[in-house]
Amino acid sequence: MRTIRSLAVSAALAAILAAFGCAAPVVPIRHALPAAVPLPSDLVGLDAGSFRVKAGPAGDYGARLSQALAERLAKTPLSPGAATGPRARVGGDVVIEVGDAAGHRSIRRRDAKTGQFEPVRAPSLVRTVTARVSFVVTRAGADEPLVTVEVERTYSSLADPRVRGAAGLDRADDPRRVPSPDTVIGELLDECAEAFGGMVRPLTVEAEVPMRPTGQADGAAGLRAAEKGDFALALRHFRAATAAAPKDVGLLLNRAVASEAAGDLPDALEHYQAVVKATKGKDAVAAEAALRVKRVMLHLKPPPR
Numbered sequence: 001m002r003t004i005r006s007l008a009v010s011a012a013l014a015a016i017l018a019a020f021g022c023a024a025p026v027v028p029i030r031h032a033l034p035a036a037v038p039l040p041s042d043l044v045g046l047d048a049g050s051f052r053v054k055a056g057p058a059g060d061y062g063a064r065l066s067q068a069l070a071e072r073l074a075k076t077p078l079s080p081g082a083a084t085g086p087r088a089r090v091g092g093d094v095v096i097e098v099g100d101a102a103g104h105r106s107i108r109r110r111d112a113k114t115g116q117f118e119p120v121r122a123p124s125l126v127r128t129v130t131a132r133v134s135f136v137v138t139r140a141g142a143d144e145p146l147v148t149v150e151v152e153r154t155y156s157s158l159a160d161p162r163v164r165g166a167a168g169l170d171r172a173d174d175p176r177r178v179p180s181p182d183t184v185i186g187e188l189l190d191e192c193a194e195a196f197g198g199m200v201r202p203l204t205v206e207a208e209v210p211m212r213p214t215g216q217a218d219g220a221a222g223l224r225a226a227e228k229g230d231f232a233l234a235l236r237h238f239r240a241a242t243a244a245a246p247k248d249v250g251l252l253l254n255r256a257v258a259s260e261a262a263g264d265l266p267d268a269l270e271h272y273q274a275v276v277k278a279t280k281g282k283d284a285v286a287a288e289a290a291l292r293v294k295r296v297m298l299h300l301k302p303p304p305r
Contacts, residue, residue: 024211025227027257031205031296037149039078039137039200042086046073046137046200049091056096057181065094065133065189072197088146090196092134094189098181101126107171125175127157131188135196151195153188205296209257209289212250216241219251222258231262242271249278253286260293265300269293 048070051062069090105124108117135149157163163177164170170177214220222237238255245251256271272293275286 023227024213024223024254026208026210027226027231027261029205029207029209029257029260029292033203033205033296033299035200035202036299037147037199039088039146040086040139043078043088043139044085045078045087047087047089048073049089049138051092051094051133053094053096056094057098057185059182059185061094061096061185061189064186065193066091068190068193069196072193076197076201078201086139088137088139090135090137092136092148094134095130095132096185097128097130098185099128101128102175105173122171123175124173125157125178126173127155127178127181127184129155129181129184129188131185131192133189133192133196137200149196149199151192153191153195155184155188203299205292207289207292209260209285211254211257214241214248214250214254216245216248216251218244219248219254222254226254226258226261231258234258235262235264235267247278249275249283252278253283256286256289260289265293265297269297 048066051065053059053062073090102123102125104121106119107122109120109122110116111118130152131154132150132152135151137146137148138144139146157178158172160179161168162179163172163174165177211223211226214223218237218241222234222241225231225234225237235255235258238251238258241251242248242255252271253275256268256275259265259268259271269290272286272290275283276290279286281287
């Protein structure tokens with residue numbers, strides 16, 4: 001009965017707040033972040049060129065990397081919707097290293113007849129693979145590279161969950177379960193292509209963050225401004241509101257949301273974290289938002305000179 005009664009009270013309160021224009025909007029958040037590896041702004045796209053395997057086992061790995069890169073560049077063009085304009089080509093060098101530590105070691109295996117565990121000598125294999133790719137971006141018709149990006153990915157069969165089996169109980173060095181070098185190399189080259197694609201394209205971080213209803217005067221004015229998309233005005237109201245009620249978690253969150261939407265990321269992070277601290281980490285909206293803002297600020301931070 002208490003639950004039903006409290007739900008009814010909450011619904012009535014929400015209706016009253018909505019009637020007085022205090023209903024809390026859901027604020028769309030969008031951060032447009034620059035690419036980690038900046039390219040000339042006039043380029044509309046990149047094309048996958050040829051890759052030379054300078055060291056490694058025999059195979060068509062240069063062609064496989066080119067194909068993997070072409071697929072990723074096609075999915076995420078530099079300038080979506082731009083049909084014409086200058087383009088650049090991406091080629092480079094590949095170095096592949098495969099290391100196998102093979103032998104035998106003693107394990108205990110259950111004898112089906114006696115039911116006892118007996119020591120036996122079993123084959124052992126630990127495979128490590130490293131793929132290093134130099135992605136060289138060159139403008140069409142030019143020889144001087146615009147940028148060179150080094151990407152390295154590594155593999156160890158000891159850390160491969162496939163080797164352990166579905167239940168995670170199989171031997172980590174069982175040769176029968178270790179993927180072939182060709183399989184691993186293909187996966188690492190895919191990862192290199194994915195990493196390069198992520199470095200050269202701008203990043204968009206989007207979220208929808210619900211504000212909290214309030215009957216406080218400045219807070220209600222802030223909600224109305226946020227509803228209209230005027231986040232600078234909303235932030236001014238929420239600053240006044242939190243100054244008057246510094247321990248009101250709802251107002252603190254609303255100020256953080258308005259700050260983030262208005263582009264004041266330090267203020268947004270400070271007040272998201274204040275909500276997290278006040279609720280002992282139980283406010284999932286504030287915790288997720290604080291992590292998002294922190295990551296965006298790190299991405300925007302200029303590299304050290």
